[in-house]
Amino acid sequence: MKKDTSPLRELILLSGSVFVLAAALVWVRALTVKATYQFVEKERHYRQMEQETQRLRVKWLKMTSPKKLEVLAEELGLEPPKMSQNLKLQSTEAKRENF
Numbered sequence: 787m788k789k790d791t792s793p794l795r796e797l798i799l800l801s802g803s804v805f806v807l808a809a810a811l812v813w814v815r816a817l818t819v820k821a822t823y824q825f826v827e828k829e830r831h832y833r834q835m836e837q838e839t840q841r842l843r844v845k846w847l848k849m850t851s852p853k854k855l856e857v858l859a860e861e862l863g864l865e866p867p868k869m870s871q872n873l874k875l876q877s878t879e880a881k882r883e884n885f
Contacts, residue, residue, distance in 0.1 A: 848854060859865075
């Protein structure tokens with residue numbers, strides 16, 4: 787059997803192989819760049835959410851601080867309960883025992 791390996795045929799096969807490999811390399815590189823952009827965008831969004839969470843935590847702590855609540859109570863005309871206003875609450879089991 788005689789092999790038909792002409793230089794032109796080898797050049798065409800080599801060129802085709804190089805083209806396929808180059809196209810695969812470009813495709814993989816494009817996927818990598820796209821994934822990188824997506825990662826950076828997600829990371830940016832994550833950082834924004836962290837900042838927003840921190841901002842809301844600080845706001846919550848300021849709103850629920852005892853000093854702020856005292857000032858707000860004074861503005862609303864509230865005052866501490868008097869002794870006559872204190873009620874002793876009993877559980878339902880304690881009420882049953884009294885009967």
